[in-house]
Amino acid sequence: MRNMKMHFAAIQRCLLVQQCMGTSSVNVFTSVRKLASATSTCLKVCIVGAGPAGFYTAQHLLKSRTDVQVDLYERLPVPFGLVRFGVAPDHPEVKNVINTFTQTAQHDRCSFYGNVNVGKDVSVQELQQAYHAVVLSYGAEGNRKMGVTGEDLAGVYSAKDFVGWYNGLPCNKQLQPDLSCETVVILGQGNVALDVARVLLSPLDILKTDITQSALQALEASKVRRVLVVGRRGPLQVACTIKFLREMLNLPDTRTEMLASDFEGISDTLKDLPRPRKRLTELMLKAVKEAKEETDARKRWGFRFLRSPVEVLAGPDGARAAAIRLAVNKLEGSGDAARAVTTGQVEDVECGMIISSIGYKSLPIDSSVPFDLKRAILPNNLGRVQDTSGLYCSGWVKRGPTGVIATTMNDSFDTARTLLQDMESGVLDLSVSKAGSGAISALLGSRGVRVVSFPEWEKINTEEVRRGEVNGKPREKLLDVKEMLSVAWS
Ligand SMILES: Cc1cc2nc3c(=O)[nH]c(=O)nc-3n(C[C@H](O)[C@H](O)[C@H](O)COP(=O)(O)OP(=O)(O)OC[C@H]3O[C@@H](n4cnc5c(N)ncnc54)[C@H](O)[C@@H]3O)c2cc1C
Ligand SMILES: NC(=O)c1ccc[n+]([C@@H]2O[C@H](COP(=O)([O-])OP(=O)(O)OC[C@H]3O[C@@H](n4cnc5c(N)ncnc54)[C@H](OP(=O)(O)O)[C@@H]3O)[C@@H](O)[C@H]2O)c1
Ligand SMILES: *[C@@H]1O[C@H](CO)[C@@H](O)[C@H](O)[C@H]1NC(C)=O
DSSP: OHHHHHHHHHHHHHHHHHHHHTOOOOOHHHHHHHHHHSOSOOEEEEEEOOSHHHHHHHHHHHHHOTTEEEEEEOSSSSOOTHHHHTSOTTOGGGGGHHHHHHHHHTSTTEEEEBSOOBTTTBOHHHHHHHSSEEEEOOOOOEEOOOOOBTTTSBTEEEHHHHHHHHTTOGGGTTOOOOOOOSEEEEEOOSHHHHHHHHHHHSOHHHHTTTSOHHHHHHHHTOOOOEEEEEOSSOGGGOOSOHHHHHHHHTOTTEEEOOOGGGGTTHHHHGGGSOHHHHHHHHHHHHHHHHHHTOOOOSEEEEEEOSEEEEEEEEOTTSSBEEEEEEEEEEEESOGGGOEEEEEEEEEEEEOSEEEEOSOEEOOOOOTTSOOBTTTTBOOEETTEETTOTTEEEOTHHHHOSOOOHHHHHHHHHHHHHHHHHHHHHTSSOOSSOOOTHHHHHHHHHHTTOOOBOHHHHHHHHHHHHHHHHHTTSSOOOOOOHHHHHHHHTO
16 A cells, blocks of 8 residues: 555656656656656746747756756747847848747747737736746837827837838738838937838848838838938937947948037047947947038938927828927936936928837736836846746846847846746745646636647748748748648648
C-alpha cells in the first residue's frame, strides 16, 4: 500500500516534469530518469504580449533557470509586436532580432499561444491562478491625442495608425490615406515622426521590403511633395536621433526647407551641450546653411519649431482637413527641461494631411490590474506591479512609450532578474504546483477561442514569404486576421 502511494506520487511528479519539458508522451521510465537530473518543481511563468519585451523577458528566464516553463500569450496570430508592425520598411536590418526571438519561441520550455486577447478571452486573474507568476508586456496600443477641435476630420491621422497601415497591422488595413495633397504636416519631432516623413518622401525602391503592396501602390500615386515636421519646443529639444536626421538630409531628390531665423543664437549654445545633442544640433545647423544654396529637387521637408496645434481647419466641404492652426510658443527655461508657453499668437498652415506623432500610449488591460492613468503605465517597482503579488511588467507598458529595442531588452532583463529574485527569496510561493497552459487551454476551448501555436505562425510566415516572391519582396504580409487563421490552421 505504502509502495503504491509512493509510486503514485512519483508518477505525479513525473507528469509535472514532463509538462515542464514540453513533452506530452507519457513514458514513466524515461521520466523517472529525467527526474534524477531535473528538479521536481516546475515553475510556470506566463507572459502577456509577444513583442520585444515579452521575448527578452522569456529569454532571460529560460537561460537563468532550467526548471522554468514560459508561455507567451499574444493577441494577434502573429508574434514580434512593433518589430513587425512598427519598424520602418527601409530599416530591415533592425528586424534581425526576429531570429533571436524565434530561437526563444522554439526553446523546449517555451510555448507561444497566439490569437489570445488577454483581458477579453481570458482574464489576468485566471492567468495568475494558473501560473506562479504573470508578466505583462503588452506594449502601448493607444496613442496620445492632440485634443484639438477638428482632430476627427478626414485627412487627420495618428502616426500609430499611419505606421500600422503601411506595415500591415490588421486593424489599420482600411485606413487608405488620401495622398493627393501636396503638403503634409506632422506634429511631433521624434523618430516615429521622421519614419513617417521618410516613408512619404522616399524613393519607392528603398521601401520595397515588407511594406504592404497596397501602401506601395498608394505611395506610387502620391502627390505629396512637402513635409513639415512641427515641434512645440525649439531646435535644442527635438526628440529624434542623429541617424534619423541624417537619413532625412540624405533623401534623394529632396531639399531641406528650414527657417534660418529659428536657429538664431543656437551656435552659441553648442559648446555647453552634451555630446549627442551637440552633434545633432551641428548637423541641423549645417542643413540650414546648405539649404540656402540648394537646388531644383522636386520634394522638400523641414522642421518648424515653437508651434503647438490648436485647431484643424476644414476645407470648403467642411469634412476634410485643409489647414492647421498653430499657437506660437516661446520657451521657458532651457535644455531638455525647457517648457513651451504660448505667446497668444496663432498661425495657419495650409496642408491636405495632418499626422499626429506625439507619442504612443499604453491602455489598461483588465479591471483587476492597477493602472496609473496619468502616466499611462502599470505602476511598478523594478517591474513588480504595485499591490499585486505575482504580477510583473516589462517594456513600454512598464516604462512608457519611449526607447529603442535595446532599451526594452535591458528593462526586460531587469524585470526577469526581479522575478528570479522573488523566486529565490520565497516571495513567490513555489511549493504549490500550477496547472499552467493546461488550465488556460481548457478555459479558452470552452470559450470558443482557438490558439495559434508557433509552428502554425511559421505556416503564416512561409505563406507570406511565398507571396512576397511574386512581388519581388522578402515578404507580403497577410492583412486580415481571418486569413492568417485560415493559413495557420490549414
Ligand atoms: C513606429 C515605430 C518604429 C520603431 N522603430 C524602431 C527601430 O527602428 N529600432 C528600434 O530599436 N526601436 C524601434 N522602435 C521602438 C521599439 O519598437 C520598442 O522599443 C519595442 O517594440 C517595445 O516593446 P514592447 O514589447 O514593450 O511593445 P510591443 O512591441 O508593442 O509589443 C507588445 C505586444 O503585446 C501584444 N498585446 C497587446 N495587447 C495584448 C493583449 N491584451 N493580450 C495579448 N497580447 C497583447 C501586441 O499585439 C504586441 O505584439 C519603434 C517604435 C515605433 C512605435
Ligand atoms: N531608433 C529607432 O530606430 C527608432 C525608430 C522609431 C522610434 N524609436 C523610438 O520609439 C520611441 C517613440 O517614438 P516617438 O517618436 O513616438 O516618441 P518621442 O520620441 O517621445 O517623440 C514625441 C514627440 O511628440 C512631441 N509631443 C508630445 N506631446 C505633445 C503634445 N501634447 N503636443 C505637441 N507635441 C507633443 C514631443 O515633444 P516634447 O519633447 O516637447 O515633449 C516629441 O517631439 C522613441 O523613444 C524613439 O526613439 C526608435
Ligand atoms: C543596456 O545595458 C548595457 C549594460 O548595462 C549598457 O551598456 C547599454 O548602454 C544599455 N543600452 C541601452 C540602450 O540602454
